Amino acid sequence: MKLSGWFVLYICILLTPIVASSAESPDPVGEIVFAKRDGTISSIYRMRADGSNPVLVFKHTDARNSNALFPHWVDDMRRIQFAAMENGQWKTFSCTRDGQDVHIDPDAPRMEFTQSVFPDGLSVEFGDLFYTPPLKARIRLFHYVSRGADDAGDGGAQAVAWSPDHRWVIFSACLSQNSRSNNPCHIYIVTPDGKRRRDLGPGQEPDWGISIRAH
DSSP, X not given: OOOOHHHHHHHHHHHHXXXXXXXHSOOOOSEEXXXXXXXXXXXXXXXXXXXXXXXXXXXXXXXXXXXXXXXXXXXXXXEEEEEEEETTEEEEEXXXXXXXXOEEOTTSOOOOSSOOSOXXXXXXXXXXXEEOOTTSOXXXXXXXXXXXXXXXXXXXXXXXXXXXXXXXXXXXXXXXXXXXXXXXXXXEEEOTTSSOEEEEEEOEEEEEEOOSSXX
């Protein structure tokens, strides 16, 4: 059957918005490792990049300080490194993605407790997160609402990074560093145009990974 040119053009017009939308805003893939407070103690979790299936990976039992913080993927997501106390000193620990084989990693670089350099095009001002595309006006991706006199002044967007495929921006945000137990930090992902943003739930210091191998 031979189709007319007008009919083919009509079909193309119908399909074009669907294809463009899928290409511009793909569903997030991979896994995120992050810290989350259970009461006043921070433990290490992982979840899918869409926020589903959160799993507790490591809960510290140090008598002096039981917090585990600043996790990140290593060894193609086979292992997780994070900071935790040992005999009153912060150390870099390592465990498998399932929380096994936990030990101090003496060869690991010192953990950075603050973000001093932001990824290409991203910036944070007064807690607000911005993206500046090449040769275009900057876009505000997240607006931080201060809590006024109760705000410690160091909340807002933190741990800012691109997703591995560079199609999403991930970050955590807190109302106040001094009130995390009552107002937990949350993890967010947002597209660079600011049109799609997801709240993935309580957590902070996320690290997004996509393995080059099948788990």
